[in-house]
Amino acid sequence: MTLATESFPLAFEQRPTASAVEEAKREEILANPGFGKHFTDHMVAIDWTIDDGWHDARVQPYGPLQLDPASSVLHYGQEIFEGLKAYRHADGSVWTFRPDKNAERFQRSARRLALPELSVEDFLESLRQITAADIDWVPSGDDTSLYLRPFMIANESFLGVRAAQKVGYYVIASPAGAYFSGGVKPVSIWLSTQYTRAGRGGTGAAKCGGNYAASLLPQQEAAENGCAQVLFLDAETGAHIEELGGMNIFFVHKDKRIVTPELTGSILEGVTRDSIIQLAEDRGYTVDQRPVTVEDWRRGMESGEITEVFACGTAAVITPIGELKTSEFSIGSADAEPGALTMSLRRELTDIQYGRVDDRHGWLVRLDG
């Protein structure tokens, strides 16, 4: 089967909602958005079939999808997604951060899940379209943004196990504040010794729903043990640290060195991860991407070699890690102070995203106007 890709930009039809959320209600939501709880008035939808490729691009009212109960996504989980944010700058303009990276990762995820690729141009245009339709939903409070969630599902009604020949691409948007309810303070994380997230040759490097589904039971175990996130080890040796349920991990060493697990094919290539590596190198840090074990972490903390540990992702940006807990031992302390470099990198990254400092790497892309 060949998976058609578009070679020309799609034109979007506008189908505005007749029942937008009232202004007063919207402002109330924007004042305290939380994360992932509220959705805007519109959504983007584009259809794909094996015969016609991508077609019928539109901005339509936000609302339930009509899915045949035999739709393949409901049975075999053929689904991928992305997450990125629209930031309102002080002058009112709206920008997003390195969307080309998300577009390219979305294409890689599509290839791995045997879904059709959407062109980078159409992906970026879909972000502009949803933002233009719901521009009043981009909040302006500190550390708030409009979280954009592009996703693609197999919606062919067919129970045979093969790649679907009918697919839908959508973008929904959700005003967002802090991802963790406690704000930016050190979190405890739980080491999953019984479960892994991804194996060699699996879907670990793809952003697909199945990876997150597999993390939910260990994530529950983490919560039962008072932890905000779960940490996974590699499936092959059970020794190497991979990533958290939805975030990459970094270790700050003394003498201006930073270590993060290398991308092995089973770790998600985070856009925030990549940006932090660049910002740290700009500051003269050496960033090693290499295998890291729990034992390295324990010894590094004991000897003072490791001075800070943090997690990163689009949703929570950079989150200090205070403690690693397991059923047998713990490393660090839940009461640890956030690390100075952790907080300073967080500040620099958000200053770039919110237009408070020069965007020296040209990472921002304007979404409005």
Ligand code: COI
């Ligand atoms: C991110 O922060 O990029 C994530 O993937 C978390 C998201 C699934 C809520």
